[in-house]
Structure formats: structure tokens, C-alpha cells
Amino acid sequence: xxxxxxxxxxxxxxxxxxxxxxxxxxxxxxxxxxxxxxxxxxxxxxxxxxxxxxxxxxxxxxxxxxxxxxxxxxxxxxxxxxxxxxxxxxxxxxxxxxxxxxxxxxxxxxxxxxxxxxxxxxxxxxxxxxxxxxxxxxxxxxxxxxxxxxxxxxxxxxxxxxxxxxxxxxxxxxxxxxxxxxxxxxxxxxxxxxxxxxxxxxxxxxxxxxxxxxxxxxxxxxxxxxxxxxxxxxxxxxxxxxxxxxxxxxxxxxxxxxxxxxxxxxxxxxxxxxxxxxxxxxxxxxxxxxxxxxxxxxxxxxxxxxxxxxxxxxxxxxxxxxxxxxxxxxxxxxxxxxxxxxxxxxxxxxxxxxxxxxxxxxxxxxxxxxxxxxxxxxxxxxxxxxxxxxxxxxxxxxxxxxxxxxxxxxxxxxxxxxxxxxxxxxxxxxxxxxxxxxxxxxxxxxxxxxxxxxxxxxxxxxxxxxxxxxxxxxxxxxxxxxxxxxxxxxxxxxxxxxxxxxxxxxxxxxxxxxxxxxxxxxxxxxxxxxxxxxxxxxxxxxxxxxxxxxxxxxxxxxxxxxxxxxxxxxxxxxxxxxxx
Amino acid sequence: xxxxxxxxxxxxxxxxxxxxxxxxxxxxxxxxxxxxxxxxxxxxxxxxxxxxxxxxxxxxxxxxxxxxxxxxxxxxxxxxxxxxxxxxxxxxxxxxxxxxxxxxxxxxxxxxxxx
Numbered sequence: 001x002x003x004x005x006x007x008x009x010x011x012x013x014x015x016x017x018x019x020x021x022x023x024x025x026x027x028x029x030x031x032x033x034x035x036x037x038x039x040x041x042x043x044x045x046x047x048x049x050x051x052x053x054x055x056x057x058x059x060x061x062x063x064x065x066x067x068x069x070x071x072x073x074x075x076x077x078x079x080x081x082x083x084x085x086x087x088x089x090x091x092x093x094x095x096x097x098x099x100x101x102x103x104x105x106x107x108x109x110x111x112x113x114x115x116x117x118x119x120x121x122x123x124x125x126x127x128x129x130x131x132x133x134x135x136x137x138x139x140x141x142x143x144x145x146x147x148x149x150x151x152x153x154x155x156x157x158x159x160x161x162x163x164x165x166x167x168x169x170x171x172x173x174x175x176x177x178x179x180x181x182x183x184x185x186x187x188x189x190x191x192x193x194x195x196x197x198x199x200x201x202x203x204x205x206x207x208x209x210x211x212x213x214x215x216x217x218x219x220x221x222x223x224x225x226x227x228x229x230x231x232x233x234x235x236x237x238x239x240x241x242x243x244x245x246x247x248x249x250x251x252x253x254x255x256x257x258x259x260x261x262x263x264x265x266x267x268x269x270x271x272x273x274x275x276x277x278x279x280x281x282x283x284x285x286x287x288x289x290x291x292x293x294x295x296x297x298x299x300x301x302x303x304x305x306x307x308x309x310x311x312x313x314x315x316x317x318x319x320x321x322x323x324x325x326x327x328x329x330x331x332x333x334x335x336x337x338x339x340x341x342x343x344x345x346x347x348x349x350x351x352x353x354x355x356x357x358x359x360x361x362x363x364x365x366x367x368x369x370x371x372x373x374x375x376x377x378x379x380x381x382x383x384x385x386x387x388x389x390x391x392x393x394x395x396x397x398x399x400x401x402x403x404x405x406x407x408x409x410x411x412x413x414x415x416x417x418x419x420x421x422x423x424x425x426x427x428x429x430x431x432x433x434x435x436x437x438x439x440x441x442x443x444x445x446x447x448x449x450x451x452x453x454x455x456x457x458x459x460x461x462x463x464x465x466x467x468x469x470x471x472x473x474x475x476x477x478x479x480x481x482x483x484x485x486x487x488x489x490x491x492x493x494x495x496x497x498x499x500x501x502x503x504x505x506x507x508x509x510x511x512x513x514x515x516x517x518x519x520x521x522x523x524x525x526x527x528x529x530x531x532x533x534x535x536x537x538x539x540x541x542x543x544x545x546x547x548x549x550x551x552x553x554x555x556x557x558x559x560x561x562x563x564x565x566x567x568x569x570x571x572x573x574x575x576x577x578x579x580x
Numbered sequence: 581x582x583x584x585x586x587x588x589x590x591x592x593x594x595x596x597x598x599x600x601x602x603x604x605x606x607x608x609x610x611x612x613x614x615x616x617x618x619x620x621x622x623x624x625x626x627x628x629x630x631x632x633x634x635x636x637x638x639x640x641x642x643x644x645x646x647x648x649x650x651x652x653x654x655x656x657x658x659x660x661x662x663x664x665x666x667x668x669x670x671x672x673x674x675x676x677x678x679x680x681x682x683x684x685x686x687x688x689x690x691x692x693x694x695x
Contacts, residue, residue, distance in 0.1 A: 071668045077658045130662055155668035203643045205636060230673050 049206065050196045056187030058150070059217030061164060061177055063226040064452060069461055070226055072156055073164055073178075073271075079133040080147040081125040085117050087143030094124070094141050101135045102128050127151060158270040160229050162285040163222070163263050163450065165396060166271040174274075175283045177450070179396030181220060190214030219455040223259035228252055231569050232262040236544075239562040240266055245548040249286045251429050252566065253541045255437035255531060257466050258446025260393070260430075261540065263287050286545075288393055291401035291426035295511030296351045296555065297436070297529040297543075298422035300481055301387075303348060304439055305380040306359035308477040314345045314484050324354045326369060326417040331357055334510070348484055349491045351508065356420040369413040374406035377416055384472040385435035386445060387427040394451045401426040422509060432529065433543040435472070439485075440505075440531045440538040443478035444469035482531075482538070489530065492556065497564050499571050501578025503538070506530020506563060508555030513547075526553035528563040532570060539574050542566055 032040065062069035081098060088094055091114045099106050102125035107113060113122040124144075128136070133146055152167050165176025173182035193210035194202035202209075236248040252262040265286045269277045277283065284290065306312040320342045323332040333352045347355025357369075364373030381387045381403050388403030403425045404411045418424035430448050438445040446469045453463040472478075485505035489498070498504050509527035512519040525547040533539035544559040544566075553559070570576075612620075669675060676682055 070671070071664075074661075074665050074668060076661060076665050130658055153665055155665065155672045157672070157674060159673070201644060201647045204639050226673060 045208070048195045049193060049208065050200060050202070052192040052194075052200075052202070054190030054192055054212075054214040055150075056189050056214040057216040058152070058167070058171075058187065059185040060219040060455075061185075062219065062221040062455065063156075063160065063224045063229065064221065065226055069221045069455060072154065072160060072222070072224075072226070074153050074155065075150050076153045077130060077148055078126075078151045079128045079130070080123055080149065081128055081133070081136060082145050082147060083114060083122050083124050084120050084143045084145070085114050085122055086120060088114055089142050091115070093139075094144060097136060097139045097141060098124050098144075101132050105132075152271070154270070154272050156226060156230075157272075158268055159226060159233065160222075160224055160262075160264070161268045161271050162265050162283065163224060163229075163395060164271055165283070166274040168274075173396075175396050176285060177220065177222065177395060180394050181218075181451075184220070185217040187217035188215040221452045221455060221461050222450050223254075223261060223452045224263065224450060225261045227573060228570070229262040229264060231573070232566055233264045233266070233268075235562050235565045235569075236264055236266045238565065239544075239546060239558070242561070243546065243548075243553070243558045245546045245551070245553055245558065247286070247548070248544070248546045248562070249290075249429060250542065250544050250562070250566070251287045251433050252570075253433050253437050253448060253543075255440040255446075255538050255541045258434065258437065258448050258469075259452065259466075260448055260450045263395075263430075263450070284397055285395055287429045288391075288395050289397040289399050289428070291399050291428050292525060292545075293423050293425065293511045293514070294427050294432050295422040295509035295525070295527065297432055297507050297509040297527055298381075298387075298419070298425075298427075299348060299351065299356050300439060300485060300507050300529070301381060301385055301435055302356045302359050302377075302420045303344065303484065304473050304477055304481045305377060306344075306362065307480055308380070308473045309363060309376060311362040312344050312359055314480055315343050317341045317343050318347070318355060318358045320347070320352055320354050322354065324357045324417075326357060327413050329414045329417070331417055331421075345484055345487060348507070349488050351421075353421040357417045360417055360420040369416050371406055374411060374413070374416045377419060378403065378405050378411070380473075381419065381425070384445065384470070385431075385438065387431050387435060388425060389431075391428075391430055391434060391448050393430055393448045398430075399428060401428055401431060403427075422511065429543050429545055433541050436529050436531070436543070437541045438469075438472040439478050439481045440541055441478070442475045443471055443473040445472040485530070497561075497568075499568050499578070502532060502571055502576065503535040503579070504530060504532040504567060506560075508560060510552070510555045522550050522552065523547075524552040524554070526555045526557070526559040528555050528559035530563050530567065532567045533574075533576055535579060539576055540567075540570050542570075 058075060060071055060075065061073035063072045064070070081102065083094065091111070094114060095110055098110060105127050106125045107123065110124050113124060116122060136144065137146070154164075161176075163176050165174055165178035165180075167178055168174050171186070173179045173185060178185065191210055191212045192202060193208065194204070195206040195209070196202050232250050232252060236250055239245070240248050247266065249265045250262065251260060253260050263285065267282060269282045274283070303312075307314075318341070320333070320339055322336050322339060323330050325331075331353055333354055335350050335352065338346070338350050338352060342352070342355065344355055344359070346352075360369045360373055360377060361367055363376045364370030382389065382405070388401045390398055390400050392398075403419075404415060406416070415424045434445065434448045447467050449464070449467075451464055453461050456462050482505060485507055486503060487505075489504055489506045492508075507529050509529065511525045511527065512521075513523045513525060514520070515523065525545060527546075528544045529541075530543075531538040531541045542563050544562045546553045546558045546562070
């Protein structure tokens with residue numbers, strides 16, 4: 001068959017028109033598919049390809065129970081129950097079902113919320129558990145939906161609250177471990193980019209699919225032992241009740257490793273209800289974030305400095321006149337009447353300020369706290385015992401405190417005479433207990449830590465290596481001061497109250513509080529810093545601090561009994577065998 | 581149907597190699613016209629399209645199955661987490677302290693250490 005398109009024929013005109021139309025189509029298609037290719041591919045991808053975030057799971061926080069990790073902070077999936085009031089057909093049934101099943105999680109004005117027909121989203125209940133959500137779903141209520149979210153839960157309630165911190169509504173860790181280790185705990189969200197169907201089900205078709213799995217946060221294991229922590233919190237609560245004090249803090253350290261076994265402050269809060277806390281100061285962990293003048297506890301460090309430098313021994317003597325002159329300042333003892341020639345052991349027993357100012361003088365020329373003496377004290381206090389500097393303990397909000405160096409004008413002889421008995425410097429309890437641990441363990445300073453390790457995917461504890469200690473003082477020095485503090489405790493406190501067959505020692509501290517730039521006479525912080533274990537090996541260092549507004553809290557009377565309470569319990573818990 | 585001898589050149593080497601073998605080949609005399617070619621190509625394209633569709637549908641089917649399994653895994657993980665939380669609550673110190681077992685415990689009269 002052969003078509004002849006004659007010039008001017010209708011067929012030829014039709015063919016020309018068809019050709020023109022086809023040319024138009026081709027031109028248009030060329031424009032759309034070639035010139036505007038990228039644009040339309042983008043539009044199509046935006047419609048078809050979904051980018052879904054795969055949320056990472058926040059790491060859990062464990063404590064130890066002996067040597068076994070036990071969870072302190074976990075994640076739980078909870079649901080927010082919401083309604084689309086326009087689609088709800090039976091308001092009363094919804095109210096009855098949600099109230100009956102969700103109970104206290106239900107909003108109080110649920111009836112009013114359901115009558116807001118101009119709204120498409122009203123929250124009826126929050127933090128509903130999965131089983132509760134399943135029960136509500138089984139009622140097939142029209143217009144009701146569920147939104148899944150993850151929530152931090154605390155099986156042990158408020159235990160170690162200020163060590164743990166909390167996670168705020170934006171999912172950011174605040175205070176404590178949650179704040180300090182937020183980056184490690186939070187993990188990394190994954191990404192799923194894929195063509196999806198109308199139900200958002202990802203399909204494997206397409207060339208630009210991305211499937212990057214989420215990396216869950218580390219689950220960390222603390223060195224905190226939940227049993228010790230619980231006992232310490234109970235002992236502090238008992239101490240507050242017994243003394244009527246306002247605040248109390250405690251830290252328990254393993255002096256052989258620097259691992260913190262308990263760290264507590266009262267009053268405290270419940271992390272699950274952090275939103276109900278009225279006073280934000282409750283979030284602070286005073287053990288690491290509240291530098292104070294440690295008072296007479298520091299006399300153990302001054303004694304160690306003097307012995308280590310060879311200027312005194314426990315049996316060396318000085319003449320006590322209950323006061324001593326340093327430049328234009330007269331420094332007096334808090335305990336008066338122990339006059340005459342005394343040994344430094346006696347000075348430590350009775351906590352005589354003059355004895356320790358004398359040590360500071362002997363570090364110089366014997367009569368004055370010279371620059372050399374101040375340099376020596378600064379070297380020991382700051383560089384070796386690491387007072388006045390961040391320890392690096394893994395809890396948010398750690399403060400450094402202050403040890404003024406002799407290079408500054410304020411680092412004069414009067415300042416250093418005060419520092420010799422614990423005034424004129426600021427340190428935190430974690431610093432003081434870590435420094436004292438160096439005396440107790442034979443002279444090695446271990447960096448204090450609350451982090452035992454992480455749990456691997458199989459749930460096994462991968463322990464952190466203990467950081468190599470620095471040598472603070474000679475072993476012989478440490479042993480002498482340890483014996484001296486044992487004698488202090490035996491002399492003053494312990495012969496009747498310590499468990500027999502064990503080896504404990506300690507030092508009281510009663511620190512005047514600086515208010516408006518001067519020492520207040522009606523307020524003092526009581527501390528007790530001690531250790532316990534066998535004669536060969538100290539197993540724990542405990543430091544207690546107790547205070548009350550406008551009241552003098554004394555180390556021996558108020559803080560000491562709390563130490564004894566915990567110490568005697570620790571003997572049993574750690575299964576320490578008595579001597580003889 | 582008839583066949584004819586090929587006129588192809590065969591090298592001497594190959595001739596020697598193939599000696600005494602029946603190396604005669606035949607070429608079909610049937611000629612396929614343009615319409616047949618078009619139909620065959622259309623059929624081939626159709627078959628290829630069907631194969632593609634089958635495979636794509638099968639892959640999409642796997643996607644739905646995968647999605648279903650993923651949902652089940654997620655649901656089971658939630659159940660596992662819930663049980664872990666419940667277990668932690670049941671073994672928490674406060675729970676243990678307040679348990680009937682703890683209430684029934686008595687302090688020993690005396691203790692000693694085995695040497």
C-alpha cells in the first residue's frame with residue numbers, strides 16, 4: 001500500500017498538522033525531561049522518598065551490687081494518648097476508658113478537652129505504659145491515637161540522685177553523670193532514606209536509598225555500690241534527724257584504687273520528678289561542686305608534708321602557748337589549755353592550730369613561714385595532694401576550689417599559716433578524700449572516679465583500667481600519718497564505738513563559715529575524715545560533712561557518729577576479717 | 581524446506597583439523613520480513629517488561645514482609661525492655677527491704693569467721 005500525499009491535499013495538510021503537533025510534543029517533552037530534568041526529579045523524590053530518623057537508644061546507667069552491675073537508670077517506652085475531638089463519637093466512653101485504664105496519668109480536664117471540636121489534637125494522658133495502651137487500644141475507641149516515646153525510669157527511686165542527674169524534656173542530660181557523659185550516653189541517630197508507599201512503608205526500589213543504622217549510646221557502669229550508697233544515704237538521714245542539721249554529705253572511696261563507692265547529699269530529690277523540684281540547688285552534687293574550707297582535716301596533710309620533708313616526726317615536740325604570732329596575726333587554738341611541751345601526735349590528737357603553724361614555720365627557717373616554706377606547702381597541697389584543682393571525676397558541675405599560690409600577694413605567710421590548719425583555702429570533699437586516700441594507701445594519689453566501665457553488647461562489664469597513681473608522699477611518711485590518725489581516733493572517740501579487731505583512723509574538722517567576708521561565730525561545718533579496714537590494708541575512706549544555718553556543727557559530735565555508723569556497717573559488707 | 585552448502589572460506593589449518601568430520605553447515609533459507617521482526621521485538625520487550633515487573637513486585641513483596649518482621653522485632657524489643665524494667669523494680673533495694681521475706685528475717689545471735 002502506498003500513500004501519495006499530493007501537494008495541497010487534505011491528507012498532506014493533516015500530516016503537516018500532525019507533524020507540527022508531534023513536534024510540539026517532542027519539544028515540550030524535551031523541555032520537561034531534559035532541560036528541567038533535575039527539577040522534576042527533585043519534585044518526584046520529595047514526593048516519593050522519605051527520610052526517616054532512626055532514633056538511637058540512650059545508654060543505661062548501672063551501679064554495682066558487689067561486682068555485678070544493676071540498673072539505676074533505664075529506658076521505658078511509654079505512650080501519649082491523644083484524641084481528635086472531631087472524630088470522637090462517644091465522649092463519655094472515652095473518658096471512662098482512659099480514666100479507668102490510665103488512672104493518674106490522665107489529664108484532669110479530659111471532658112473539656114474532648115468538647116473542643118475545633119481542635120484536631122488534644123492530649124488525654126501521658127506516660128501511659130504499653131500494657132495500659134494495649135488495653136485502651138482493645139476498646140477500639142474512635143478518634144483516639146497513640147504516640148510512642150522513650151522515658152528514663154529509675155528502678156531504685158531517688159538513690160544516688162545527685163550522682164545520676166536527669167534528662168530534660170529535650171533529651172539532654174543535666175547534672176551528674178547524665179550531664180557529664182551526655183555525649184557518650186546519647187549515641188547517634190541513624191537515617192533511613194527510601195522510596196515509600198502511601199503507608200510510609202520503605203521500599204527497596206530506587207537508587208538513592210540510605211540505611212544507616214542508629215548507634216546506641218554507651219551503657220555505663222558506675223563504681224557506686226548500690227548497697228553502700230543506700231546505707232550511706234540512710235546514715236545521713238539518721239544523722240540529720242539526730243542532730244537537727246539542714247544538710248549532710250558523704251563520700252566513700254576505695255583508697256587502693258580511687259574508685260568512689262558512694263557519694264550522697266541530703267536533702268535530695270527524685271530524678272523521675274525533677275520537674276517538681278522548687279530549689280535548683282538540690283540538683284547540685286555538693287561533694288564535687290561545693291568547695292569549702294576543710295578545716296582541721298587538712299592537718300593530716302600538713303603533718304604529712306612536715307614528715308615527708310623531714311622537719312618533724314610524730315614524736316617531735318614544740319611548746320604550746322595556745323597562740324602563735326605570724327606577722328601581724330595572732331593565731332589561737334580552738335581547744336585551749338593543753339599548755340607546755342607537746343608532741344605533734346598530741347597536737348594532732350587535740351587538733352591544736354599552733355602545732356601546725358609550727359610545722360609551717362619549720363618548713364621555712366624555723367621561726368617564719370618563709371617563701372621556701374610556702375613553696376613547699378603549695379607543692380604538697382596543690383601539686384601532690386591536688387587540692388584546689390579539678391579532679392576530673394565524671395560528675396557534672398565539679399568546682400576547682402582555691403589554693404592561692406605564694407607567687408600572689410595574698411599567698412603570704414598569714415595565709416599559709418591558716419592553710420596549715422585548713423583555713424584560707426577552698427577544696428571540695430572529693431579532693432580532700434582523694435588526698436587523704438593517698439595517706440591511707442601508702443602515698444599514692446589515685447584520680448577519683450565513678451566510672452567502672454561499660455557494658456558490651458553481650459551485657460558483660462568491660463572495666464576501665466585504673467589510672468596509674470602519682471606519688472604524693474613517701475610510703476614511710478604515709479604509714480606514720482596513718483598510724484597517727486589511728487591514734488587520734490583511739491584517743492578521742494573510738495575505743496568504745498569501733499568494731500573490735502579492725503583498724504580505723506580519722507580526723508575531725510570543724511570549719512567556720514565565711515559569711516559576708518568574715519568568719520561567722522554562730523555557724524560551722526562539721527566534718528569527719530576517716531578510714532577503716534585491717535591493719536595491713538585500709539579498705540575504705542569515708543568523709544562526712546554536716547551543716548545547719550546559724551548552728552555550729554562539730555566534727556566529733558555531729559559528723560563522727562555518722563562515720564562510725566557507716567564504718568561499722570562496711571566491715572560486715574566488705575567481709576573484712578578481724579585481727580586475732 | 582531446503583538447505584544449500586555454505587560458501588564460507590575455511591582455512592587449510594581448519595580443514596586439516598576437521599578432516600574426516602562432517603563439517604557441512606546449512607543456512608536457513610527462510611527470510612523474516614519487517615512485520616515479523618517488529619512483532620518479535622515487541623514480544624521480547626513485553627517479556628522483558630513482564631520479567632521486570634515480576635521481579636519488582638516480588639522485591640516489593642519482600643519489603644512488606646521485612647517491614648512486618650521489623651515491626652514484630654520492635655514490638656518484642658519493647659516488651660523485653662518492659663520486662664527488664666519490671667525485673668529491676670522487683671529486685672530494687674526498696675522492694676526487697678519491704679518484701680515479706682525480708683520482714684520474716686531475723687538477726688543472728690552471733691557470728692564468727694571461719695579461719
